[in-house]
Amino acid sequence: MYKLILPTRYFLKRRITYLAVVAVALCVFIVVVVMTVMNGLVSEFKGKNHDFVGDCIVSTESLVGFAYYEDFLKQLEKQEFVQAATPVVKGFGLLTQPGTGRNIGVEIMGIEPAGFCEATKFAQTLYYHKENPSDAFTPTYNPTLAGCVVGIDMISRSRDRSGKYYHSSEPMRIELMVTCFPLTAKGALAKAATDLVNSKTIYYSDDSHTGLVKVDARMVYLPFELAGELFGMAGATPRASAIHIKFADGTSLKTGVGRVAKMWKVFAAARANQKYANLLKNVTVQSWPDYRRSSIAPMEKEQMMLILLFGMLGIITVFIIFVVFYMIISHKTKDIGTLKSVGVSRAVIVQLFLTFAALVGLVGAGIGAGAGCGFLVKINDMEDWLFERFGWQLWDRTVYAIGEIPNDIKWEVLAVIMATAVLAALAGAFLPSVRASGQRPVEVLQVNQL
Amino acid sequence: MSEMLKASGLFKSYKMGQTKIEVLKCLDFSVRAGQFVAIVGASGSGKSTLLHILGALDEPDAGSVQFEGKRLDKFRAGELNRFRNKMVGFVFQFYHLLDELNVLENVMLPAMAQSSTIGWLRRRIGAKKHAKSLLERFGLADRIGHKPYQLSGGERQRVAIARALMNKPALLLADEPTGNLDSETGNGILGVLEELNNDGQTIVMVTHDDRIAQRAHNVIRLADGKIV
Ligand SMILES: Nc1ncnc2c1ncn2[C@@H]1O[C@H](COP(=O)(O)OP(=O)(O)OP(=O)(O)O)[C@@H](O)[C@H]1O
Numbered sequence: 129m130y131k132l133i134l135p136t137r138y139f140l141k142r143r144i145t146y147l148a149v150v151a152v153a154l155c156v157f158i159v160v161v162v163m164t165v166m167n168g169l170v171s172e173f174k175g176k177n178h179d180f181v182g183d184c185i186v187s188t189e190s191l192v193g194f195a196y197y198e199d200f201l202k203q204l205e206k207q208e209f210v211q212a213a214t215p216v217v218k219g220f221g222l223l224t225q226p227g228t229g230r231n232i233g234v235e236i237m238g239i240e241p242a243g244f245c246e247a248t249k250f251a252q253t254l255y256y257h258k259e260n261p262s263d264a265f266t267p268t269y270n271p272t273l274a275g276c277v278v279g280i281d282m283i284s285r286s287r288d289r290s291g292k293y294y295h296s297s298e299p300m301r302i303e304l305m306v307t308c309f310p311l312t313a314k315g316a317l318a319k320a321a322t323d324l325v326n327s328k329t330i331y332y333s334d335d336s337h338t339g340l341v342k343v344d345a346r347m348v349y350l351p352f353e354l355a356g357e358l359f360g361m362a363g364a365t366p367r368a369s370a371i372h373i374k375f376a377d378g379t380s381l382k383t384g385v386g387r388v389a390k391m392w393k394v395f396a397a398a399r400a401n402q403k404y405a406n407l408l409k410n411v412t413v414q415s416w417p418d419y420r421r422s423s424i425a426p427m428e429k430e431q432m433m434l435i436l437l438f439g440m441l442g443i444i445t446v447f448i449i450f451v452v453f454y455m456i457i458s459h460k461t462k463d464i465g466t467l468k469s470v471g472v473s474r475a476v477i478v479q480l481f482l483t484f485a486a487l488v489g490l491v492g493a494g495i496g497a498g499a500g501c502g503f504l505v506k507i508n509d510m511e512d513w514l515f516e517r518f519g520w521q522l523w524d525r526t527v528y529a530i531g532e533i534p535n536d537i538k539w540e541v542l543a544v545i546m547a548t549a550v551l552a553a554l555a556g557a558f559l560p561s562v563r564a565s566g567q568r569p570v571e572v573l574q575v576n577q578l
Numbered sequence: 579m580s581e582m583l584k585a586s587g588l589f590k591s592y593k594m595g596q597t598k599i600e601v602l603k604c605l606d607f608s609v610r611a612g613q614f615v616a617i618v619g620a621s622g623s624g625k626s627t628l629l630h631i632l633g634a635l636d637e638p639d640a641g642s643v644q645f646e647g648k649r650l651d652k653f654r655a656g657e658l659n660r661f662r663n664k665m666v667g668f669v670f671q672f673y674h675l676l677d678e679l680n681v682l683e684n685v686m687l688p689a690m691a692q693s694s695t696i697g698w699l700r701r702r703i704g705a706k707k708h709a710k711s712l713l714e715r716f717g718l719a720d721r722i723g724h725k726p727y728q729l730s731g732g733e734r735q736r737v738a739i740a741r742a743l744m745n746k747p748a749l750l751l752a753d754e755p756t757g758n759l760d761s762e763t764g765n766g767i768l769g770v771l772e773e774l775n776n777d778g779q780t781i782v783m784v785t786h787d788d789r790i791a792q793r794a795h796n797v798i799r800l801a802d803g804k805i806v
């Protein structure tokens with residue numbers, strides 16, 4: 129009975145145990161909040177990359193592109209594990225705004241808006257054509273003009289402090305000129321001296337906000353056919369730079385990519401003797417994380433660094449909890465001597481202190497986790513309040529492409545954090561109580577208390 | 579009468595850096611069942627040290643202690659715990675009560691320690707009665723709900739004695755049981771101890787007060803690590 133009485137009394141009657149509870153709670157709180165926000169930021173970033181490109185990408189890095197993509201598309205569309213597949217033309221160009229002297233080098237993506245919106249989340253990134261993305265290239269102010277979608281950061285727009293971009297109710301009429309070097313299938317410039325380039329006047333019809341800074345600052349989206357012409361990829365044997373694929377629900381990324389890769393191998397082998405077979409050699413089949421590796425890898429490196437730093441913080445946290453318990457139990461070694469002198473066994477003494485530690489650990493972890501969850505639920509409200517009251521923002525939304533602070537609590541992470549805290553408490557209680565209970569009663573009783 | 583407790587050739591020393599304090603030097607000692615023995619000696623002569631060794635709370639450097647013919651140093655951990663719990667009751671010079679438990683719980687501690695949780699639920703009422711009667715005997719009936727720090731030194735001492743008697747041990751070892759009491763209360767406690775002894779309780783008591791020692795059957799004097 130004292131096995132329960134004594135730990136409960138230690139728990140309730142000693143002020144230092146309240147401090148221990150607070151220490152455990154604070155540690156759990158901090159770890160829960162930081163982990164959640166950090167994981168949220170990384171997975172949000174990854175999610176944006178995923179949204180941008182779809183599940184699987186069959187692509188070549190060559191600016192020439194690859195031929196016969198239409199045949200492969202037809203094969204893909206027959207597969208029940210493929211929900212959508214769409215061709216994309218990619219290249220580089222020069223974008224000028226006549227009359228303003230502004231000109232910048234840009235990346236160009238030629239897309240079929242309807243198909244591209246099925247394979248990716250492109251539609252969500254639009255502003256004026258969210259509901260009717262197939263008309264993304266139709267300027268509302270004059271539907272007969274050739275339209276283009278530009279990355280949102282390319283047209284000088286400012287964001288308000290909540291991170292929202294200013295938009296007028298109708299897109300402004302902006303005339304732009306895009307200039308590209310068309311290439312032949314062999315990679316040579318398609319045109320002769322004076323007329324080296326293809327130019328086309330296009331009109332701003334919408335902007336795209338992917339949340340990926342590099343994309344939003346440099347990408348111009350054009351209709352697939354137009355981009356093909358500009359890059360010299362259209363013609364009798366049209367070429368494309370990539371096929372973006374979305375898998376049907378229930379198809380895992382790995383199996384989906386594996387199957388596409390297998391199909392591609394067979395497909396390319398079957399065309400080994402055709403005229404543009406050499407272009408097929410450079411085509412790779414990649415999952416979205418692989419395809420966007422150059423963009424995701426630095427972020428993951430950063431995450432690794434953070435996890436490392438955070439691991440250290442975690443170790444310190446565990447150590448602090450350990451030390452707190454070590455000190456509490458060291459304070460109570462005299463009791464261990466007394467208990468031993470009335471014949472309480474070593475195992476029971478250790479059990480008493482483990483019960484005590486579990487009590488403190490559980491209550492502390494519970495409070496910390498509860499407070500952490502509460503804090504996370506309210507974190508955006510609190511940030512809003514701070515902003516309204518003091519004009520202070522954790523992340524300046526005019527600079528960072530963050531909407532809300534991520535606060536999606538992962539229950540398994542929460543459970544691991546709490547379990548670790550309780551284990552640290554148990555370890556902190558275990559060592560001194562095992563040590564003290566193994567000594568002779570008099571030895572323990574003579575120990576100077578801390 | 580047979581020897582209940584027999585110590586032979588006890589050595590005990592403490593090392594303090596370079597110097598070695600030899601406290602017990604080849605000490606022999608024995609108690610027969612039913613005896614009331616008083617150990618006297620100057621402060622620092624090793625009385626507490628000896629009593630701790632007799633109660634298996636400490637170990638001698640050499641020599642052995644036998645309880646009813648069995649050597650304590652041969653006991654396994656479980657037997658040692660049973661010995662400390664049932665065979666001896668120990669009253670510490672500095673009481674060593676648990677601050678988190680009240681007076682009644684402190685007295686019942688040896689009874690709790692020997693039972694499982696279920697067993698304790700069954701024995702609880704009897705144990706409580708016994709603990710209360712002990713406390714009554716020591717004039718603490720109205721203090722059972724208090725915490726040790728709310729008691730005076732003498733009151734704590736009496737709680738410690740009650741705890742030592744809780745499991746009706748064969749041998750009561752008391753280190754200065756009247757050390758902190760005024761002579762009247764001290765006499766009262768001694769009266770209780772004598773009463774217990776008359777009922778057959780074997781008692782070994784340490785005291786530095788010769789007048790108190792006179793009330794025991796045997797007085798043993800410790801000096802220079804030996805009995806003189
Ligand atoms: N843990 C220890 N370390 C070092 N020396 C010790 C230790 N315990 C006791 N001593 C020494 O051993 C000697 C005997 O101590 P002990 O407590 O047995 O004396 P005592 O006869 O009970 O004295 P008192 O009447 O003052 O209680 C003392 O000199 C003391 O300083």
Ligand SMILES: [Mg+2]
Binds near residue numbers: 626627671
């Ligand atoms: Mg002493």
